[in-house]
Amino acid sequence: MVALLEKQTIEYCHTCDRCQNANKSTGKKFGLMIHIQEPKSPWEVVHMDWVTALPSSGYKGYNTCLVIVDRYSKTPIFLPWHKYNTAINTDLLLWIRVISHTGLFKNIISDRAPKFTYSLWTNHHRFFGTKLSFSTAYHPQKDGPAESMIQTLAYMIRRFCAYGLELKHSDGFTHDWCNLIPELELAFKTSVHSSTGQTPAMLEKG
Template sequence: MIKIQENRRPWEIVHMDWVTCLPPGGDKSYNSFLVIVYRFSKTPIFLPFHKDDKAIDTALLIWNGVVSWTGIFTKIISERDPKFTSGLWTKIHQLFETNLSFSTAYHPQPDGLAGRMIQTLEDMVQIFCAYVIELKDCDGFTLYWYTLLSALELAYKTSIHGCTNQTPSILEKGWNPRLPQDSFRKYLVGIHSKASSFKLILE
C-alpha cells in the first residue's frame, strides 16, 4: 500500500479510472466513461468518451468537463494507461505543474480505499447500463446511459459515505443539493392537505 499525501485545499488530489466496453449510445456512440473522484470528499464526476480516444482527447475532456470549476489538480492517481503515459499527456502535466502518480503491477491501486470506492462507482454505472441502455421519456425523447450519468452523480453525492459518515456534498460544500424527490414530497403534502380540507367540507 502506498501512502498518499493528503489534500491541503479542495480538488488538489483526485483518483481517475476508466470504464470501457459499454453499449454505444447516442449520435456520438459513447462506449466508455472516465471516473474522477475527489480524494477528500469522495465526490465523483462521470465523463462519457470513446474507448479509442487519444491522449489529447482525454486532456480536453478533463479540461472542458472538470477543470473549469475545480481548478488544476496537483496530483492525479491512476492506473497505468496509454492515455497517461504518452509524452503529450506528460507534457500537459508538466505545463500545469501537476504530479501524476502511477500504480504498479504489484499495486493495482496506490490506495486500497480509493480502489474500492472507484470500483463501487464503476459497478453502479455498469449495472445501470445493463438495465437502461436506451429509455424514452414521456415526450418521446431518447435517454441513453450516458445522458443519465449526472443523475447517478447526484445520487452518490447526496448519499452518506461509509468512511466519512457524511455525504460528499456536505464535506465539499457544507450542504446537500435539493433532490427531485424533495419537490415531489412537497407536492404530495399539498395534495394531502387539499384532500383533507375537501373531506371536511363534505362532512
C-alpha cells in the same frame, strides 16, 4: 412458508445469471507503489480511471466513462467518452469540464493507461506543477475510496445495461446509460460516505 420464500429469494439473488455477468471481478487488482500525502482541501489529489467495454450510448455513441474522484471529499465526476479518443482529446476534456471549475490538481493518481502516459498529457500536467502518480500491477492498493467509487459506478452502469433497460420520452428518443450519469453523480455526491461520515457535497462546498 415465509422462511422458505426468504431462503429461495436469497439463493436466487446469489445465483442470478445477469447479476453474475454484470458484477465486477473481485480478483487481484492494480495498486500503487507510492506514498500518498493526504490532501487538506478538495481537489488537491484526484484519482482517475476508466469504466470500459460499455455498449454504445446516446446519439454520440459513448462507450467508456472517465471517472475522477477527489480524494479529500470523495466527490466524483463521471464523463462519458469514446475509447478511440486520443490523449489530447482527453486532456482538453479534463481542462474544459473539470479543471476550469476545480483549479489545478497537486497530484493525479491513475493507472498506466496509454492516455495517462502519453507524452503530451504528462508534459502538460507537469508544466503546471501537477505530480503524476502511476499504479503498479498487483501491488497492495492505496487508492481505496476512489477504487471503490469506480467499481460501484461500473457495477451500476453494467447492471443497467445487463437488464437492457430503456427510458423513452414522448418523442420516442431512447435515453440509455450516458443519460443517467448526472443522476448517478448527484446520488453519489448527496449520499453519506462511510469513511467520512458526511456527504461529498458537504465536504467539497461546505
